Amino acid sequence: MKSARGHTGSSSSPILIRGAMLLHRVAEFAIFAVLAIATTTIFSNVVAGRGGVGPVAAESSTAGPFADAFAPTYIAPAISRHARHYVSIHTNTRPESPGGSSLAALAAASDVPRLGPDDLETLKSQGYVVVEDFLPSDSEWKNSLRSDVLQLREKNKFKIARIGQDSTNTLNEEIRVAETCFLGRNKAELRDVPSADRERLYDVLDALRQDLEDHGAKGNKLDEGLSEFLYAYYPTGGFYRRHRDAIKGSASFLREYSLLLYLNDDSYDAETDGGRLRIHMDSGGDFLPAGEAPLFQDVDACGGTLVLFESDRFPHEVLDTVRERFAVVGWYNRPMSIGDLASINSESGGVGDSASDPIRLAGLAVAAGLVTVGLINLLGS
Numbered sequence: 415m416k417s418a419r420g421h422t423g424s425s426s427s428p429i430l431i432r433g434a435m436l437l438h439r440v441a442e443f444a445i446f447a448v449l450a451i452a453t454t455t456i457f458s459n460v461v462a463g464r465g466g467v468g469p470v471a472a473e474s475s476t477a478g479p480f481a482d483a484f485a486p487t488y489i490a491p492a493i494s495r496h497a498r499h500y501v502s503i504h505t506n507t508r509p510e511s512p513g514g515s516s517l518a519a520l521a522a523a524s525d526v527p528r529l530g531p532d533d534l535e536t537l538k539s540q541g542y543v544v545v546e547d548f549l550p551s552d553s554e555w556k557n558s559l560r561s562d563v564l565q566l567r568e569k570n571k572f573k574i575a576r577i578g579q580d581s582t583n584t585l586n587e588e589i590r591v592a593e594t595c596f597l598g599r600n601k602a603e604l605r606d607v608p609s610a611d612r613e614r615l616y617d618v619l620d621a622l623r624q625d626l627e628d629h630g631a632k633g634n635k636l637d638e639g640l641s642e643f644l645y646a647y648y649p650t651g652g653f654y655r656r657h658r659d660a661i662k663g664s665a666s667f668l669r670e671y672s673l674l675l676y677l678n679d680d681s682y683d684a685e686t687d688g689g690r691l692r693i694h695m696d697s698g699g700d701f702l703p704a705g706e707a708p709l710f711q712d713v714d715a716c717g718g719t720l721v722l723f724e725s726d727r728f729p730h731e732v733l734d735t736v737r738e739r740f741a742v743v744g745w746y747n748r749p750m751s752i753g754d755l756a757s758i759n760s761e762s763g764g765v766g767d768s769a770s771d772p773i774r775l776a777g778l779a780v781a782a783g784l785v786t787v788g789l790i791n792l793l794g795s
């Protein structure tokens with residue numbers, strides 16, 4: 415017995431010790447991983463200004479060879495040039511978020527337009543939804559937001575829009591001719607031009623985020639601080655050629671839903687004024703694959719129309735404008751995970767407009783460093 419116990423003891427003890435050591439290292443790594451996520455979150459929030467609606471991030475994705483497999487899971491409508499295939503009926507009194515949310519009361523109280531159950535269902539089933547008259551045509555507020563755009567342009571708050579991610583963020587006037595102004599509740603650059611209408615816009619964007627989070631197809635949490643919103647102004651002769659909003663391997667891949675809310679005035683007529691949004695449904699990325707027939711849906715950029723789509727599914731473009739064109743553009747992002755961190759750092763860098771890039775990248779680098787140290791500890795001894 416004794417010798418058996420002794421025998422057992424002498425061979426199992428190293429196993430136990432190794433097991434304990436391994437557990438210790440796994441725990442160590444877990445702590446590093448948590449620290450890494452916390453660091454990333456803190457940096458995201460610092461950069462985003464921590465308001466409901468954060469500023470930030472790279473503008474839309476860029477041209478480049480298409481790498482990802484793209485397999486639509488729905489049958490798109492027949493090729494369309496100037497027809498809207500889907501029009502969601504909007505009533506001026508939007509129902510509250512079906513599941514109810516902490517924002518529902520606020521939304522109802524301040525007359526914030528919301529998505530209806532049908533809109534959410536359509537988004538879920540086809541990956542995009544076009545909601546005409548999300549802001550009713552007689553909405554004074556829509557006109558006030560357009561005035562806000564003009565006011566911010568006058569105060570030089572708009573920049574010539576760039577394309578691409580971070581360090582590759584380039585001015586390419588063959589791809590895009592537009593001006594943008596990043597938005598966010600705590601955006602320092604906008605503090606000297608306050609606007610109650612813009613504050614209301616943030617409420618609407620927050621409420622939409624809540625609806626998407628509660629009832630969207632993707633089922634992921636949407637990160638308040640990482641969401642990105644901007645005003646886009648296209649002069650006459652403006653456009654934005656075919657592109658994707660979410661590119662694998664870059665921080666734009668955190669984008670779950672793209673949002674467009676048009677602010678054009680009631681006399682806008684897509685037939686004569688141009689500037690339609692074209693949503694592509696072929697199997698390509700930034701380009702239509704050779705030999706494949708074009709398949710797309712055009713959306714008139716009528717003031718008050720809201721468009722939402724899954725960011726990683728639909729290449730899209732803005733057709734040439736014949737008159738100035740106004741839009742709110744945005745992306746609802748999911749929180750960043752360790753997996754994202756690894757893939758973002760191994761490829762083209764983090765999210766960020768040119769001003770916030772270095773900070774964000776430093777944050778990502780610290781976070782990545784912590785993960786690496788954790789890994790080294792785990793593998794090392």
Ligand SMILES: O=C(O)CCC(=O)C(=O)O
Nearest residue numbers: 474646674691732741743
């Ligand atoms: O203005 C629009 O309709 C689309 C803009 C867009 O696709 C973008 O900024 O990524």
Ligand SMILES: [Fe+2]
Nearest residue numbers: 474658659730
């Ligand atoms: Fe886009």
